[in-house]
Amino acid sequence: MAHRELTRQEVEAVLAMEKRRRDEADKMEALTNLVLGRLQGSVWHTTNSDRFREIVRSGAILPEPDVKDAERWSTSQGSAYYPYVRTLGGVSLFDFRDFDPEQYSDAYPISTWREFVPHRSAWREAVWIEIDTSQLGEAFISGPALLARWKADHVGNRIMPEIEAAHMGPLPRSAFKEVFLVREGVHMLLPFSW
Numbered sequence: 001m002a003h004r005e006l007t008r009q010e011v012e013a014v015l016a017m018e019k020r021r022r023d024e025a026d027k028m029e030a031l032t033n034l035v036l037g038r039l040q041g042s043v044w045h046t047t048n049s050d051r052f053r054e055i056v057r058s059g060a061i062l063p064e065p066d067v068k069d070a071e072r073w074s075t076s077q078g079s080a081y082y083p084y085v086r087t088l089g090g091v092s093l094f095d096f097r098d099f100d101p102e103q104y105s106d107a108y109p110i111s112t113w114r115e116f117v118p119h120r121s122a123w124r125e126a127v128w129i130e131i132d133t134s135q136l137g138e139a140f141i142s143g144p145a146l147l148a149r150w151k152a153d154h155v156g157n158r159i160m161p162e163i164e165a166a167h168m169g170p171l172p173r174s175a176f177k178e179v180f181l182v183r184e185g186v187h188m189l190l191p192f193s194w
Helices: 008-039 049-058 084-088 101-107 143-153
Strands: 043-047 090-095 125-131 164-168 176-183
Touching (some): 084 164
Antiparallel strands (some): 043 125
C-alpha cells in the first residue's frame, strides 16, 4: 500500500491538536493541584451540584440516596462489586488528613482517587463538603480503621486504602464545615452556600 505525504496544512492541524491537548492537560493538572491543596489535612465528601441540593433538602448525606445504581460509583456490576462502605450502610468520605499524593500513589497504584480529584470527569464539576469529624462520634470510621476492618472482614468489595473513610448512617448537615464547588475549566474554588 502506497503512503502519501502529509500536506503542510495536515501537519499543522495535527500539531495544533496536540498543543490543545497538552494545554488542556496542563490546566487540569493545575486545577487538581489547587483542589488537592485545599483538601489535604481534612475529611471530605464529594458529590455534584444536583445531588448536593438533595442533600440540603434532606438535611443529611444519605447512605442510600434516591440515585439510580447506573449513576453511582462502582455499581454497574451488581452488589458483589459495591464499594465496601456501601455494604456497611455508610457514607463514603475521603480522609485526606495525612495524605501525600506521590507516596500514596506509589503504595496504591490502582487506587481510583484521581477519578474524584478535582472532579469526576463524567460530572465536569464537584461539590466538596468538608466534614467536622468531632461532631460524628463513633459513627465516623477513619481511613486506616476502615482498611483494617475491610481486611478483617475478608471481603473483595472496593475500597480506596487508607483514604476512604466512612460515616455509619446518615451524615447530618450540621457536621458540614465548608462547601466549595469546582468546575472543569474554571481555575478557582467557588464558595457554595447551603
